[in-house]
Amino acid sequence: MSSGGVIRCKAAVAWAAGEALVIEEVELSPPQPMEIRIKVVCTSLCRSDLTAWLSQAQPQIFPRIFGHEASGIVESVGEGVTEFETGDHVLTLFTGECMSCTHCASDKSNMCQVLGLERQGLMHSDKQTRFSINGNPVYHYCAVSSFSEYTIVHSGCAVKISSIAPLDKICLLSCGVAAGLGAAWKVANISQGSTVVIFGLGTVGLSVAQGAKMRGASRVIGVDTNPEKSEGAKGFGVTEYLNPNEHDEPIQQVINRITDGGADYAFECVGDTGMVTTALQSCCSGWGLTVSLGVPKNKAEIAVHYGLLLSGRTLTGSLFGGWKPKSHLPSLVDMYLRKEIKIDEYITHNLQFEDINKAFELMIQGKCLRCVIHMPTN
Structure with a gap:
């Protein structure tokens, strides 16, 4: 099938850390072998986009097109692609699945060695960019870059979904909602009647809560400094809300006191490595499990007293909830279509593409869960 020619389209370009995105005309090359070009229909702002946009880490990768939680329609395919064809409805994947590496072949991992998380602003296959402005490169984010009318991804970084699934809702399964549900079900495997504490009540944290409730947890304690x-x-x-600012003692002491020794499961969904330690201290000895999901904003190291681990507590990380994205996401889409899981309720704002900076403002102010950004239809 033809891979088409160069496309000129609009994209929200970040020129520097923390500076407002600018709608620019960019050039997008044809898809290379094993890549697909997608017309983005809807994309939402994830906190990891915000974190990367604000980051002062070196080296800084700008100009850049953020966005990774998206739905769209295949516009053209590159050489060798047989899985997709023009018109297919897809979700983008910030971490892919090649189906053949050691990790993809194992049921113990979703950390693809070929199409895993890309941090350098380049494409997986040739370490080049597909976007440019006046011949100068514009860098990718997570090898997706969905804040653009069109984008290119490796065919292993997209999954075909049912054409009846609403693209303006289902895009949330590209990251946040799926990550939280998977952390509760696959990574922690929450047991019925257990006590769960969740640090951070954004989309990911509330998705953990949804998953915990569906697993029959008896207590789900939400911890957040935003009383709204x-x-x-x-x-x-x-089932219970705790605001650390409303207590005179450390929140982990409050949790240990009201749970008679600590929760069975704790989830860190903030992106604060200090909070990881707090979550671990909030777990019970013997079997308490802490799952870290958040992307750190600055300090990346975790400091943990060995005694917490020696006493039987466990600390583990979770990327995309442990899901193998191409293998597992279609079943989550089916669950949504059967009304077995919530997605619509996480969408607090619907914005047009030209208002994308408002989404960043709302997230910084803590006034949204997910802002869905609707791309132009023409």
Whole structure:
């Protein structure tokens, strides 16, 4: 099938850390072998986009097109692609699945060795960019870059989904909602009647809560410094809300006291390595499990007293909830279509592409869960 020619389209380009995105005309090359070009229909802002946009880490990768949580329609395919054809509905994947490496062949991992998380702003296959402005490169984010009318991904970084799934809702399964559900079900394997504590009640944390509730957890304690989140969290399964600013003692002491020794499971969904230690201290001895999901904003090292681990507590990480994205996401889409899982309820704002900077403002202010950005239809 033809891979088409160069496309000129609009994209929201970040020129420097923390500076407002600028809608620019960019050139997008044809898909290379084993790549597909996608017309983005809807994309949402994930906190990891915000974290990377604000980051002062070196080296800084700009100009850049952020976005990775998206749905769209295949516009053209590159040489060797047989899995997709023009018109297919797809979700983008910030971490892919090649189906053949050691990790993809194992049921113990979703960390693809070929198409795993790409951090350098380049494509997996040739370490080049596909976007440019006046011949100068514009870098990718997570090898997706969905804040653009069109984008290119490796065919292993997209999954075909049912054409009846609403693209303006289902895009949230590209990252946040799937990550939280998987952390609860696959990584922690929450047991019925257990006590769960969740640090951070954003989309990921509330997805953990939804997953915990569906697994029959008896107590789901939500911890967040934003009091506006307390009431809405109940709709996702949170049974108790704690605001650390409202207590005179460290929050881990509060949790240990009200749970008679600590929770069975703790989830860090903030992106704060200090909070990882707090979460571990909030778990019970013997079998307490802490799962870290957040992307750190600055300090990346975790400091943990060995005694916490010696006493039987476990600390583990979770990328995309442990899901093998191409293998498992279609079943989550089916669950949504059968009304078995919530997605719509996480969408607090629908914005047009030209208003994309408002999404960043709302997230910084803590006034949204997910802002879905609708791309131009023409």
